[in-house]
Amino acid sequence: MSTLTMKLSIPVTDKSQILEELGTANKAFQKVYPGDRPDRQPVHTVYGGADLFTAESAEKMGRAALNTLLHNAPNFVELAKAIELPGHNELPADEAGIAALTKKLDESTEEERKKHSAWLAYTTYNKVIQKLTTEAMEDFRIDFEDGFGNRSWDEEDATAERAAIEVAKGMKANSLPPFIGIRIKPFTEDLKERGVRTLDIFLTTLSEQAGGKLPANFVVMLPKVTIPEQVAALVKIFEVLESKTAIASGALKMEMMVETTQAVINKDGTNPLRSFVLASKGRMIATAFGTYDYTASCNITARYQDMGHAVCDFAHHFMKVALGATGIWLSDGATNVMPIGPHRGDNLTPEQIAENRRVVHRSWKKAYDHTRYSLWKGLYQGWDLNPAQFPMRYAAIYSFFLESYEDAAKRLKAFVEKAARATLTGDVFDDAATGQGLLNYFLRGLNCGAISEAEALATGLTIEEIRSRSFLKILEGRRK
Numbered sequence: 001m002s003t004l005t006m007k008l009s010i011p012v013t014d015k016s017q018i019l020e021e022l023g024t025a026n027k028a029f030q031k032v033y034p035g036d037r038p039d040r041q042p043v044h045t046v047y048g049g050a051d052l053f054t055a056e057s058a059e060k061m062g063r064a065a066l067n068t069l070l071h072n073a074p075n076f077v078e079l080a081k082a083i084e085l086p087g088h089n090e091l092p093a094d095e096a097g098i099a100a101l102t103k104k105l106d107e108s109t110e111e112e113r114k115k116h117s118a119w120l121a122y123t124t125y126n127k128v129i130q131k132l133t134t135e136a137m138e139d140f141r142i143d144f145e146d147g148f149g150n151r152s153w154d155e156e157d158a159t160a161e162r163a164a165i166e167v168a169k170g171m172k173a174n175s176l177p178p179f180i181g182i183r184i185k186p187f188t189e190d191l192k193e194r195g196v197r198t199l200d201i202f203l204t205t206l207s208e209q210a211g212g213k214l215p216a217n218f219v220v221m222l223p224k225v226t227i228p229e230q231v232a233a234l235v236k237i238f239e240v241l242e243s244k245t246a247i248a249s250g251a252l253k254m255e256m257m258v259e260t261t262q263a264v265i266n267k268d269g270t271n272p273l274r275s276f277v278l279a280s281k282g283r284m285i286a287t288a289f290g291t292y293d294y295t296a297s298c299n300i301t302a303r304y305q306d307m308g309h310a311v312c313d314f315a316h317h318f319m320k321v322a323l324g325a326t327g328i329w330l331s332d333g334a335t336n337v338m339p340i341g342p343h344r345g346d347n348l349t350p351e352q353i354a355e356n357r358r359v360v361h362r363s364w365k366k367a368y369d370h371t372r373y374s375l376w377k378g379l380y381q382g383w384d385l386n387p388a389q390f391p392m393r394y395a396a397i398y399s400f401f402l403e404s405y406e407d408a409a410k411r412l413k414a415f416v417e418k419a420a421r422a423t424l425t426g427d428v429f430d431d432a433a434t435g436q437g438l439l440n441y442f443l444r445g446l447n448c449g450a451i452s453e454a455e456a457l458a459t460g461l462t463i464e465e466i467r468s469r470s471f472l473k474i475l476e477g478r479r480k
Helices: 012-032 057-072 076-083 095-107 110-114 119-134 153-173 192-210 228-244 273-279 291-297 310-323 350-376 387-402 405-424 432-448 453-459 463-467 471-479
Strands: 044-049 139-143 179-183 218-222 254-258 284-289 329-331 382-384
Touching: 044 387, 057 076, 057 119, 057 350, 057 387, 076 095, 076 119, 076 350, 076 387, 095 119, 110 119, 119 387, 153 192, 192 228, 218 228, 218 284, 228 254, 228 273, 273 284, 273 310, 284 310, 291 310, 310 329, 350 382, 350 387, 382 387, 387 432, 405 432, 405 453, 405 471, 432 453, 432 463, 432 471, 453 463
Parallel strands: 044 139, 044 382, 139 179, 179 218, 218 254, 254 284, 284 329
Antiparallel strands: none
């Protein structure tokens, strides 16, 4: 038994008061920074002109994306070589060799395949095909801004009404993607009235057609936000529309776009993004980066307006610093080089077919690299402008997670065991941030389909523990 006598100098009343004041401040902080939302975040948002949208758009784009992949990469080797996946130089180049390797891998067990240098390319390719077959599009914005342009008011009025009717049809037919919304024109002085009018027509018509119901995960995107008053105005419009239609109070959600330097640093020399979120009164769920408008606002010439430009890195990090852990989703922009060959028609020469494939592969590589760079920066969502881009979106995401899987599974399992032992013996485990980082890897991998639930169980955690999203909560639960 210890003979030490503890001596305390702080009176109980003083300590209680100090800790109570600290508790108030801690709780206020936690309210602002609750951490990432547990909801599923789509890996991409597809933008398409409102005049082209129909209830079948998601299904048609999915078929087009799959056809593009199969036409330009009919086997996993061709895809691996096009985007230079690890080990692509070791893969066979002749048809007989490719066929033999494919047959061997098809007939192998998963554990046997993992020992082969072609595992990553083979697995990525097949996961992409599976995704394009089952759910090629995750999110879609019916675009009334850049993808639609400035047209006559009569034409935009008619398009807004027709688009709403098509959304209602898609709701009934269950043909819409899991996430959907519209992008209206910005609330700048010259376009604010047009933006409000389009939103009014669209939502009033949709409410009438669908009995006040909205599609799952419906959102209104406000582009080119520069001042919090623009966000506040949209919220007021929401409130009026909810009061005048059958749409439930509080049902309308929004997202904004960072497309100008003023959205990163305002006139007072401070970052305004938090003020935009506060102006939304809890309706803001996401913020997207507009690569080409932002680079243009930085006076970057068209040739160099690219997702890899340093000015984009600057804006991305400001977005993450301002909105990290607030529950606001962040999305990167788009690659504007389309993987579409220059020659069209059914009677192409072998030379034209070969040139088309080279052009597509070159564009695929660019899109693949852009997406991988976004993932490296911790941005897990981006934009796609054409279904021909979908295969590379998923190839980049799946390869990104798959190539780290074995190491991450072993490390997370070891971290949990080490931390649990340390906790049980009363020691402090001081590297929880690393454990949380590994846990985040599996959360994101499960979310996008790169990692299956069965594969996640290799960590020694249950799916429920992983989806708790908190490494510390997992440790606390195991201690109990």
